[in-house]
Amino acid sequence: DVKVTQSSRYLVKRTGEKVFLECVQDMDHENMFWYRQDPGLGLRLIYFSYDVKMKEKGDIPEGYSVSREKKERFSLILESASTNQTSMYLCASSLSPSGTKQPQHFGDGTRLSIL
Amino acid sequence: AQKITQTQPGMFVQEKEAVTLDCTYDTSDPSYGLFWYKQPSSGEMIFLIYQGSYDQQNATEGRYSLNFQKARKSANLVISASQLGDSAMYFCAMREVGNTGGFKTIFGAGTRLFVKA
Numbered sequence: 001d002v003k004v005t006q007s008s009r010y011l012v013k014r015t016g017e018k019v020f021l022e023c024v025q026d027m028d029h030e031n032m033f034w035y036r037q038d039p040g041l042g043l044r045l046i047y048f049s050y051d052v053k054m055k056e057k058g059d060i061p062e063g064y065s066v067s068r069e070k071k072e073r074f075s076l077i078l079e080s081a082s083t084n085q086t087s088m089y090l091c092a093s094s095l096s097p098s099g100t101k102q103p104q105h106f107g108d109g110t111r112l113s114i115l
Numbered sequence: 116a117q118k119i120t121q122t123q124p125g126m127f128v129q130e131k132e133a134v135t136l137d138c139t140y141d142t143s144d145p146s147y148g149l150f151w152y153k154q155p156s157s158g159e160m161i162f163l164i165y166q167g168s169y170d171q172q173n174a175t176e177g178r179y180s181l182n183f184q185k186a187r188k189s190a191n192l193v194i195s196a197s198q199l200g201d202s203a204m205y206f207c208a209m210r211e212v213g214n215t216g217g218f219k220t221i222f223g224a225g226t227r228l229f230v231k232a
Contacts, residue, residue, distance in 0.1 A: 036224075
């Protein structure tokens, strides 16, 4: 079974802090993703990566950056946390799409509160 | 524009009955895939079922089936014989091949299902 592990289930930080959310997958997946989930908005893609050191902006990249130095690890960075970044953050991984079939495998999520 | 629309924010169903969760989508890409995920209160997203745009038959996985109506651009999830453990948030999602090579998946806002004993 694919295991996607996010470093924290709950995190509380202060406005202006630099925040790191870590995600590790153990199935040698090429692709990794960061989403945020807000009520009524579903999941929105922040960034994704299809290879080591490669990254692509998703739909809402502002205020975030990512790092993928190793295939199994994808980090989300909030450069200067703000209260509107309080949300649930979900990491996912998948094999390279052959067509559209590969599902994404998700971590348990990190509920981040910015005070 | 909304690409995935789930019009039911919340649904109730009696245990052991069937329930249909609605999903409509919008795309001009002839090659796309549709997914349903379940998110229990614990937070993890669980992949349930997949339907490809070129698949001739509706997908089925155990008690889950996908009622795929391509011309109407709908991909409704049918859960048969509901169980209390089916109470969760359900998300419909679409991946287009398009110009992103199939990497981007778009999610709907979700439907919260409550199964009554």
